[in-house]
Amino acid sequence: MYLTWLDSNSWLIEIGNQRILLDPWLVGSLIFGNVDWFFKGSRPQERPIPENIDLILLSQGLEDHAHPPTLKQLDRNIKVVASPNAAKVVQGxxxxxxxxxxxxxxxxxxxxxxxxAFPGSQIGPTLVENGYLFKELETDLTLYYEPHGYHSPQLKQFAPVDVIITPIMDMGLPLLGPILKGTNSALEVAKWLQPQVMLSTAAAGDVIFEGFLTKFLKTAGSFEEFRSLLEKNNLATKVIEPNPGDRFELRLEKRAVAI
Known part of the structure; x- marks a missing residue:
């Protein structure tokens, strides 16, 4: 299994000889609702569009997961699997x-x-987007992804899971509450699933964020703190801090799984 973190929530996952582009934001700016003064994400240089993509996988319909400028650059004939909300975006x-x-x-x-697909992030009062559990059919190796730290208890029946990609640090807004549920949520899902490896997603990487909203965002936690929590809870999970754009191999032990 090979992974490439492409900043923010974007990943290239190579599993089962398939190349899956997950929540891609690779070109242009990240702006919600065309209101750039409120929030804008940009990077020093655009990410190259990966070649030979077998599947585009989208967990949410918001721009930081289903990014219209990036999706317009990709081949419209590539298969897409998406949450119902994100499916409307790509169909459009x-x-x-x-x-x-x-x-x-x-x-x-x-x-x-x-x-x-599992219940994932709650967007507003009624919309619940997707988290995903991948299984490589030849080896039974598994990977779970949820980009905001909302983990369904339904996952417990599929333990153990080999790899988890989810936020490890917290981010929120005063009065409005969490945007990313990091430390405690990540520890809870680690206890449930007993992963061999955990990786953090939704971090900035090389991205620069600006705008009115950024003045109020509060972050907490660190990789060191999370590693310490895993150790205190007798979890042997390895935490990897990926560098944006670097492709790396996960060397995993084959374990019995219940999927």
Missing amino acids: LGYTSVTSLAHGESFTLNNQVEIK
């Missing part, structure tokens, strides 16, 4: 093969990788 952009995955539903990619 003219993608030709879109699978909307509701919670509890699964999709199998080229007989190599099974992707199962």
Whole structure:
């Protein structure tokens, strides 16, 4: 299994000889609702569009997961699996093969990788987006991704899971509460799933954030603090701090899984 973190929530996951582009923001700025004075993300240089993509996987319909400028640059014939909200975005952009995955539903990619949707981040009072559990069918190796730290107790029945990608640090707004549920939420899911490896997502990497909202964002936690919490809870999980753009291999032990 190879992973490449592409900043923010964006990943290239190579599993089961498949190349899966996850929540890609690679070109242009990140702006919500075309209001750049309120919040804007930019990077010194754009990320190259990865080649030979087998699947685009989208966990949410918001711009930091289903980024319209990036999606417009990608081949509209690439298969897409998405939360129902994100599926509307790519369908509106003219993608030709879109699978909307509701919670509890699964999709199998080229007989190599099974992707199962779980309840993920809550957006507003009623919308719950997707987290995903990947299974490499040949080896039974598994990976779980949820980009805001909202983890469904339904995951417990699929333990152990080999790799978790989720926020490890907290981010929130005064009065409004958490945007990213990091330290405690990550520790809880680590206890549930007993992963071999955890990686943090939703960090800035090389990205520069600006705008009115950034004045009020509060962050807490660190990799060192989280490693200490794992040790105190007798968890042997390895925490990896990826560098943006670097492709690296995860060397995992094969374990029995319950999927």
